[in-house]
Amino acid sequence: MKRLVVALMIGALSVSVSVKAATEEKKPAARTVSVSGTAVGYIPADTILWNVTLQTAGKDVVEAKASSDEQVRGLTEACAKRGGQGADIVVGFVRIQDARIDEKAESRDPLKPLAVTRVVSIRQRDPRLFPEMLEMLSRGKGIKVRYNVVSSKADQITKETLVKATEAAKDKATAMATVLGARLGNVLAINEYPPEGWNTPDENVPIDQNSAAFGADAEKVRITVFVTFEIQ
Secondary structure, three states: OHHHHHHHHHHHHHHHHHHHHHHHHHOOOOOEEEEEEEEEEEEOOOEEEEEEEEEEEEOOHHHHHHHHHHHHHHHHHHHHOOOOOHHHEEEOOOEEEEOOOOOOOOOOOOOOOEEEEEEEEEEEOOHHHHHHHHHHHHHOOOEEEEEEEEOOOHHHHHHHHHHHHHHHHHHHHHHHHHHOOOOEEEEEEEEOOOOOOOOOOHHHOOOOEEOOOOOOOOEEEEEEEEEEEEEO
């Protein structure tokens, strides 16, 4: 009797598994379309960051500090006339070296042994004033100048380019599905990194949306997204 019960249970289980397997086999695989979208944007160089090192000397701390303050005042006033003021000008701390006790001190004048250095950072928002600013700084005594050209719109344009690449991928998938008499369904996957096995160089990927370049110093940003849609 026990053997009969066990046999019946095994038989029922086999039938259940067979029915389930048959059901799974009948389920059609999802139809998909996978595309890439590539967009190119250009980030304009519209901001100049200046690092200006001011150097002076004095016979004592009071005189050295006063001389440094005068340098800073002259520089900030000159920058204000060229549109730089407020948060666009940051004055660093005073650094004092005494040549009498520090052999590395920059002052070699025995009457003014205290060397004073101060760094002023300037953000110039109008690049058209660059030649005028450079000329003004070049005329100053005791001044060392470094500058870097950057963009205030880098994040904004990068995000806009990403959106354009995604829109391009959707437009491309829609066109492909329409030609084949289908329509797009749900988004199954979207990625800014190439899928596994992707070995196509960037320069060989067609550009779907290309912004107009403006300015010789504009930085090019190229973004490709990979999207898989279900098609119905």
